Amino acid sequence: MTEILDSTVFAASHIAAGGGELEAGIRERRRQRARRERIAAVIYPIGMLAALIAIWEAAARLFSLPPYLLPAPSAIVRSMDANSAVLVKESVTTTLEIVLGFLLSVAVGVPLALAIYLWRPFARAVYPVLVSSQAVPKVAVAPLFLVWFGFGLLPKVLIAFLIAFFPVVINTAMGLAALEREKIYLAQSMGLGPFATFFKIQLPNALPSIFAGLKISITFSVVGAVVGEFVGGQGGLGYLLLIANGNMDTALLFAGIVALTVLGVIFFALIGLLERLVLPPHAVEHTSFGRETM
Amino acid sequence: MGANTIAAEDQAYLRIENLCKVYATRDGEVRALNDISFSQRRGEFLSHVGPSGCGKSTLLMIAAGLLAPSSGAVRVGGRKVDRPRTDIGIVFQNPVLLDWRTALGNVMLQAEARKLNRKEAEARAGTLLESVGLGGFEERYPHELSGGMRQRVSICRALIHNPDHLLMDEPFGALDALTRDQLVLDLQALVSERHMTVLFITHSIAEAVFLSDRVVVMTPRPGCIDRIIDIKLPRPRTLAMRETPEFAEYSRQILDLFLARGVLREH
Ligand SMILES: Nc1ncnc2c1ncn2[C@@H]1O[C@H](COP(=O)(O)OP(=O)(O)O)[C@@H](O)[C@H]1O
Numbered sequence: 001m002t003e004i005l006d007s008t009v010f011a012a013s014h015i016a017a018g019g020g021e022l023e024a025g026i027r028e029r030r031r032q033r034a035r036r037e038r039i040a041a042v043i044y045p046i047g048m049l050a051a052l053i054a055i056w057e058a059a060a061r062l063f064s065l066p067p068y069l070l071p072a073p074s075a076i077v078r079s080m081d082a083n084s085a086v087l088v089k090e091s092v093t094t095t096l097e098i099v100l101g102f103l104l105s106v107a108v109g110v111p112l113a114l115a116i117y118l119w120r121p122f123a124r125a126v127y128p129v130l131v132s133s134q135a136v137p138k139v140a141v142a143p144l145f146l147v148w149f150g151f152g153l154l155p156k157v158l159i160a161f162l163i164a165f166f167p168v169v170i171n172t173a174m175g176l177a178a179l180e181r182e183k184i185y186l187a188q189s190m191g192l193g194p195f196a197t198f199f200k201i202q203l204p205n206a207l208p209s210i211f212a213g214l215k216i217s218i219t220f221s222v223v224g225a226v227v228g229e230f231v232g233g234q235g236g237l238g239y240l241l242l243i244a245n246g247n248m249d250t251a252l253l254f255a256g257i258v259a260l261t262v263l264g265v266i267f268f269a270l271i272g273l274l275e276r277l278v279l280p281p282h283a284v285e286h287t288s289f290g291r292e293t294m
Numbered sequence: 295m296g297a298n299t300i301a302a303e304d305q306a307y308l309r310i311e312n313l314c315k316v317y318a319t320r321d322g323e324v325r326a327l328n329d330i331s332f333s334q335r336r337g338e339f340l341s342h343v344g345p346s347g348c349g350k351s352t353l354l355m356i357a358a359g360l361l362a363p364s365s366g367a368v369r370v371g372g373r374k375v376d377r378p379r380t381d382i383g384i385v386f387q388n389p390v391l392l393d394w395r396t397a398l399g400n401v402m403l404q405a406e407a408r409k410l411n412r413k414e415a416e417a418r419a420g421t422l423l424e425s426v427g428l429g430g431f432e433e434r435y436p437h438e439l440s441g442g443m444r445q446r447v448s449i450c451r452a453l454i455h456n457p458d459h460l461l462m463d464e465p466f467g468a469l470d471a472l473t474r475d476q477l478v479l480d481l482q483a484l485v486s487e488r489h490m491t492v493l494f495i496t497h498s499i500a501e502a503v504f505l506s507d508r509v510v511v512m513t514p515r516p517g518c519i520d521r522i523i524d525i526k527l528p529r530p531r532t533l534a535m536r537e538t539p540e541f542a543e544y545s546r547q548i549l550d551l552f553l554a555r556g557v558l559r560e561h
């Protein structure tokens with residue numbers, strides 16, 4: 001395929017005008033196909049989801065399941081409507097924890113990765129500890145954070161950070177280390193200094209990997225914030241879940257889960273958007289499948 | 295004969311003197327190059343041909359000042375090389391393009407690194423890309439180009455600053471035969487237009503004979519110089535020339551050396 005392209009390209013560039021039109025036609029068709037694929041990628045999962053919800057609704061009515069076990073989707077929607085003010089208020093609390101936890105992960109994770117990459121003794125000392133520290137179940141540390149930091153915003157942010165910063169460190173360090181020797185040689189032969197090499201070649205080279213880390217990290221931040229609220233919450237969606245659970249208000253429980261899911265999806269999409277803005281289009285398309293399934 | 299050699303030495307642009315390179319690896323030392331000496335005149339197209347693993351890439355990287363030799367020296371215009379040379383253009387076996395830059399952007403990296411005048415460099419980059427058949431592809435990203443086209447971009451990147459010395463490490467090794475032939479022809483045209491001095495590494499005998507003024511035949515590892523063969527075919531060389539008895543004779547000479555060294559075996 002590339003070979004055919006290669007020779008047609010040669011022909012095209014030497015024939016000039018006629019070849020140009022052919023080229024444009026091929027590009028236009030490719031664009032259309034890409035658009036169809038994009039639309040299909042949205043429509044199919046939405047259709048699937050709609051079908052599942054319809055089946056759920058039908059089953060709940062047909063077998064008249066007790067609502068404290070499995071409320072019908074319509075009941076969940078009613079509960080969301082009735083509790084919208086609470087849901088919004090608790091979402092704001094949780095959002096703040098997620099965002100702060102994530103930002104802290106980036107603010108600590110990226111410099112840490114840089115230090116690990118640039119400074120060998122530091123890497124030797126820190127990297128093994130960092131990796132083995134991941135064996136500690138971080139959720140189990142949450143109660144400790146309450147003892148240390150109380151019941152406010154801080155412990156939740158710190159738990160979110162604790163869970164979310166590791167993928168940032170690992171992916172950033174891996175991205176920086178993945179620079180091929182030839183690229184370094186190339187930079188040296190061009191007389192490019194270490195600073196310029198870093199910003200012109202190494203950092204952009206690492207960006208896809210860094211973004212993969214950020215996407216995992218934002219998802220983990222959501223988990224961290226909810227865990228924090230479970231353990232010592234006075235507010236937030238995690239706290240709402242606990243309350244709903246205690247009241248056997250399963251519809252509200254589901255409403256909270258929906259709100260959390262929506263939050264998670266929005267944050268993930270925001271990182272994806274940022275990635276699209278920063279990286280050239282193909283780099284995103286090439287790697288996104290593998291990453292978004294993580 | 296003696297007077298000739300002295301004259302050649304006087305004209306020497308690149309001189310490699312008793313070069314050895316030993317790599318320290320986990321299972322002991324690997325001697326990649328053993329006592330290599332040769333020189334290259336200005337404007338000469340010099341190829342190294344040898345089996346894979348005989349140290350060709352190592353030699354080129356040392357000649358570029360990118361690797362330090364274990365012993366011996368590289369001199370350019372009489373001056374000893376002790377840091378990465380910036381008077382060169384370099385082409386690797388892989389194109390080594392930056393995915394996030396267009397074809398033009400990749401060529402311009404060289405110009406940016408050297409702080410060349412942007413307008414002039416862009417015009418020259420356009421001309422270069424045009425001359426290798428990439429007119430109209432300036433704004434394409436590497437993933438939109440075929441392997442051959444990518445390697446053409448990397449050759450343009452190595453030429454935009456009009457380097458004194460072009461170093462190429464098996465630049466066409468990853469391409470199919472047809473694309474290879476085209477690129478060999480393109481390279482010949484580019485080089486003769488600019489009177490370039492080229493140090494060219496290949497494992498293809500035909501490529502070496504076709505392009506070179508002299509071919510350095512290397513032995514298997516540790517790489518030594520087996521023989522240096524003058525190629526006295528008229529220029530410009532054409533594809534049809536590959537079928538001539540003279541061309542065949544040069545190829546056979548190199549082949550015989552490979553057979554004698556056990557690089558090739560005729561069972
Ligand atoms: N960085 C390195 N460390 C250890 N051994 C190396 C290194 N680079 C090359 N070698 C060894 O040196 C020999 C020559 O390598 P190279 O110069 O790449 O040969 P060629 O380009 O002719 O295939 C090979 O045996 C290779 O394994």
Ligand SMILES: [Mg+2]
Nearest residue numbers: 350351352464
């Ligand atoms: Mg090699």
